[in-house]
Amino acid sequence: MGCSSCSTGKGGQPRGCKNNGTCGTDGCNKLTVFDWLSNMSLPNGQEVFDCVEVRFKNSRKEFFRKPSTITLSIGDIVATEAQSGHDVGIVTLVGELVRVQMKKKKVDYKDETLPKIYRKASQKDIDVWQAARDKEAEVQKRSRELAIRLELAMKISDVEFQGDGSKATFYYTAEERVDFRQLIKDMARAFGIRIEMRQIGYRQEAARLGGIGSCGRELCCSTWLTDFRSVNTASARYQQLSLNPQKLAGQCGKLKCCLNYELDAYLDALKGFPSQEIRLKTKKGDAVCQKVDIFKEMMWYAYEGEWANWYVLTTDQVKEIIELHKKKQTVASLEDYAVELSEDTKTSFENVVGQDSLTRFDRPKGKKRRNQNKKRQSNNKSKRPKNAK
Numbered sequence: 001m002g003c004s005s006c007s008t009g010k011g012g013q014p015r016g017c018k019n020n021g022t023c024g025t026d027g028c029n030k031l032t033v034f035d036w037l038s039n040m041s042l043p044n045g046q047e048v049f050d051c052v053e054v055r056f057k058n059s060r061k062e063f064f065r066k067p068s069t070i071t072l073s074i075g076d077i078v079a080t081e082a083q084s085g086h087d088v089g090i091v092t093l094v095g096e097l098v099r100v101q102m103k104k105k106k107v108d109y110k111d112e113t114l115p116k117i118y119r120k121a122s123q124k125d126i127d128v129w130q131a132a133r134d135k136e137a138e139v140q141k142r143s144r145e146l147a148i149r150l151e152l153a154m155k156i157s158d159v160e161f162q163g164d165g166s167k168a169t170f171y172y173t174a175e176e177r178v179d180f181r182q183l184i185k186d187m188a189r190a191f192g193i194r195i196e197m198r199q200i201g202y203r204q205e206a207a208r209l210g211g212i213g214s215c216g217r218e219l220c221c222s223t224w225l226t227d228f229r230s231v232n233t234a235s236a237r238y239q240q241l242s243l244n245p246q247k248l249a250g251q252c253g254k255l256k257c258c259l260n261y262e263l264d265a266y267l268d269a270l271k272g273f274p275s276q277e278i279r280l281k282t283k284k285g286d287a288v289c290q291k292v293d294i295f296k297e298m299m300w301y302a303y304e305g306e307w308a309n310w311y312v313l314t315t316d317q318v319k320e321i322i323e324l325h326k327k328k329q330t331v332a333s334l335e336d337y338a339v340e341l342s343e344d345t346k347t348s349f350e351n352v353v354g355q356d357s358l359t360r361f362d363r364p365k366g367k368k369r370r371n372q373n374k375k376r377q378s379n380n381k382s383k384r385p386k387n388a389k
Contacts, residue, residue, distance in 0.1 A: 031059045031226060035074065037097050051109050052117070053093035053101060054080055057133075057160045058208045059222065061092065063107055066117045079125050079163065081115040084194075088121050088129040088163025125163065132161035136168075139191060143170060146186050154178045157205045167194040173205050203228050206252035213250065220257055231255040238266045240292060269294045274318050281325045284333040287311070301334055311338040 033053075042048065052072055055061045064080050066072055076091045093101065102109050121129070140159040147154055154174040161168050168191065172178075184195045200208070207221035221228070236248055236259060250256045273292065280287040280301055290310055291300035299318055300310045311334040313321075321331055331337070 031061070031222075031224065033093055033097070033101065035093060035095070035097055037095055038074075042096075049094075049096055049099050049109075051098050051102065051114070052091050053098050054078060054089040054117075055092045056087065056089045058158070060160070062089075063098065063102055063109075063114065064117045065114045070117065070120065072117075072120075077121040077126060079118045079121050081118065082162060082164075082167075085162060085164040085166045086118055086125075088125055121163075128165055129163045132163070132165040136161055139168065140170075142190060143183075143187055146190070147180075147183055150183055150186075152178055152180060152183060154180070157200070158208050165193070167196065169196045169198055171198050171200050171205070171208065173200060173202055201228075202252040202254055203257075206250065211251050213256075214247075215258075219251065221252075225257060228257065229260055231257060231259050235259040235263050238263060238270065240294065266294060272297070273299070273315055274322060278322060280318065280321050280334065282321075282331050282333050287334055298339070303334075311335065313337055314339060 050068065051063050051065050053061055054064055062080075064078075072078065072091050072094055074091055074094060077088060078091060079086045079088055081087075099109060107114075136159045139161075140156060143156050143159065147156060153176060154172045156170055156172045158171040159168055160171070170187075180197055184197065187195050203221060206219060207225075210222040211219050213219050232255070233243060233248075235255075236243060239259070239262065241248070241259075248255055248259070273294075276289040276292065276299075278289075285303045285305070287301040287303050289299055290302050290307075292298070297315045299313050299315060301313060301318075302308075302310050313334065317337045317339075321337065324331060
């Protein structure tokens with residue numbers, strides 16, 4: 001994603017809008033919603049929806065009701081209602097699409113208690129807001145030092161100041177319940193502001209901080225994923241993945257959310273497979289399923305006691321053997337049904353760079369080593385004295 005200011009600069013390098021998370025068009029921010037109704041005019045007689053979506057730090061978004069005297073557009077900085085004082089945020093969505101988002105997130109737009117927008121932020125509001133944002137890194141560092149001094153088993157992962165600088169919200173993660181009453185007193189005395197502690201999960205922490213996943217792309221939770229569904233090891237088993245915690249876990253330490261993306265496709269494919277718990281009865285012995293290839297519809301079986309020898313069968317052959325056993329007909333052995341897999345050694349992209357002859361990368365290793373040994377022997381003979389035996 002990128003805004004209109006993120007065009008390519010000199011030499012093909014990305015120029016970037018350099019707004020550091022406060023992009024004016026909301027094209028470079030987290031969880032951006034594309035306004036596909038922006039170029040469409042409303043029918044005659046229909047009024048503009050009076051609620052807007054406002055984004056604060058990171059992925060925190062809330063809905064506010066705007067006064068009829070103010071006209072807002074995406075990118076406007078506004079002063080919004082807060083529990084005490086006011087907060088400052090950026091408008092990210094206006095119009096009828098806000099109604100759709102509120103319905104999706106189960107927010108009643110007819111609710112009279114919906115917070116309101118006071119005004120468009122003045123230059124003084126923006127200066128106070130930026131000064132408060134600049135203090136967040138130092139306050140977070142100082143708060144961690146206070147928590148370590150009190151020996152609290154918690155991690156303060158992020159700090160968010162209110163727009164007027166009178167309040168700060170500290171986001172933390174902890175495995176157990178933490179008594180942070182003394183910590184709040186120490187932080188209020190050190191910073192001179194009102195303190196709010198908010199516990200978040202490890203997935204929410206990764207979404208707020210962001211990062212790069214093992215796939216090489218930005219984390220899904222910090223770019224587009226809004227709902228966190230439960231992920232268990234059964235998702236990996238259905239997809240025939242090795243249960244390696246280091247590979248299955250994301251940066252949050254929990255199972256990767258992407259394990260659920262293709263799970264339904266695997267479950268539909270497995271409906272045509274016989275149960276892996278069924279043993280194939282043969283005259284030679286019972287065979288147990290060892291491996292399954294969902295895409296090729298193949299199943300690997302091995303006799304009990306002969307685990308080194310695997311026999312490849314198609315799903316239709318396995319069903320046939322099971323049906324014969326139900327009819328009290330036992331097959332002789334799996335060798336009669338085994339499929340010989342021929343490996344396709346032909347590459348898809350042959351001679352891409354136009355090198356018909358062998359290159360130094362294609363040369364067999366043995367020939368190269370023999371040539372090196374011959375050179376060494378000839379060099380040693382030339383260096384040997386004539387009188388030496």
